[in-house]
Amino acid sequence: MKEIVPSPPPLVHNQYESVRQLFSQNVVPSYGRFDLVLSHGAGSYVFDVAGKRYLDLGGGIAVCCLGHAHPAITEALVEQSRKLIHVSNLYFTEPQGRLAAELVKRIGAGKCFFANSGAEANEGLFKLARKFGHDEGRFEILTATNSFHGRTLAAIAATGQDKVKKGFEPMMPGFRHVPFNDLAAARAAISPATAAILIEGVQGEGGVTPATPEYLLGLRALCNEKKLLLFMDGVQCGHYRTGRFQSFQRILEAATPNSDFLPDGISMAKSLGGGFPIGAFWVRAPYADLLGPGTHATTFGGTPLACAVALKILEVIERERLDDHARKLGDWMKHELEHLVADYPQVLKRARGFGFMLGLELVEKIPAFAASDKSAAVQFVNRLHSAGVLTIPAGTQIVRLLPPLNLKPQEAGEGIGKIEEVVKSLV
Ligand SMILES: *Cc1c(COP(=O)(O)O)cnc(C)c1O
8 A cells, every 4th residue: 555645845845955954054963864854743653744654663763652642641741731840859749759659560679760861861870880889899880792772971881882982982981891692701701890780681773682581580690699780771672662561571471480580770761751751760679779869860850741741651551551462463563574584585584573672684685775885774764764664773784663552453564564565676
């Protein structure tokens, strides 16, 4: 089914050009942006300024967990903004306390700190690790190669990818990288200065690579043995994207049904606010009071407005059982992608991930892509734009699907159909 693509009337065309010009003259060009100017959205769809409709399987990079313009989010924003938007953390407010309780309920005994982004949530975990190890002179945090933890100075030092560090040396000291899913490497890397280990449950920017159950359980035992904190970055893979609140809950359920596994800290952001900026970290009970009064703060952290939105999102997810929905429909999509991989081995190498955190891995040398120096992932994503679907590249070979948790079955089918169209065009 082709979407109607009307040739843009002159006025709208000017809008595209004028927005592009505003950016080229006034916005720091730190992003490699696609050639789209988007104006509004509804549910799983967004529209560009020419009126073309796109099925949004990228979800604003795993952020828009209830899709676009969800009435419950609008209502929460309007209602709370009529009462109180911000008062600072010099005072108590009910929404922050209630949101913390909801997160604790979904993870385990502990406490939460609220920030504004994923990088900032991780930054809080870094400070927690430093405080934890301080009196013994321990400060170092081990992270995984191919990981991604954000773009602040500390977060790029933590991130296990050279491309985010390049040009910003010297790196902040105190981070070392070990191969992901390699327990022996983690054990071997621990030094007397090591205080914590931080991993993603499912590496996102690294290309949708889940941790194995053995790795998670092994790291837990290793951290207990060496008295290290085990942190998990749930910024992308958390918030029900895998069908469970945190990805480790999904990863471990098959291996050990009654596992009492818990990390010592979890960072959250992205889907937590459904598009309204909010980040958080949860810290397990024994360490929950390590960051005492005056040790950590952020002006906007946990405003009544941000927390009201996050609370509303949790309420909708729970009421509509979107966790089960994401698991079932996501796993159906994975299955369909696996079919495509089997049918088009000249183009597709593998389907990755689970739930609504999926990756489609492209083969190394696709002849149709040879003429351009853009990565295969970017060229594939561009072709999907022409077909009316938004997806997210990861690395050079992987295209990510991170759709809203309330994606409809027929929308999932439409997305798979259009992906197949693009794949066919490359054979
Ligand atoms: C996006 C992301 C971050 C950074 O979040 P920001 O809100 O962009 O600072 C950190 N960790 C992971 C796993 C992410 O996917």
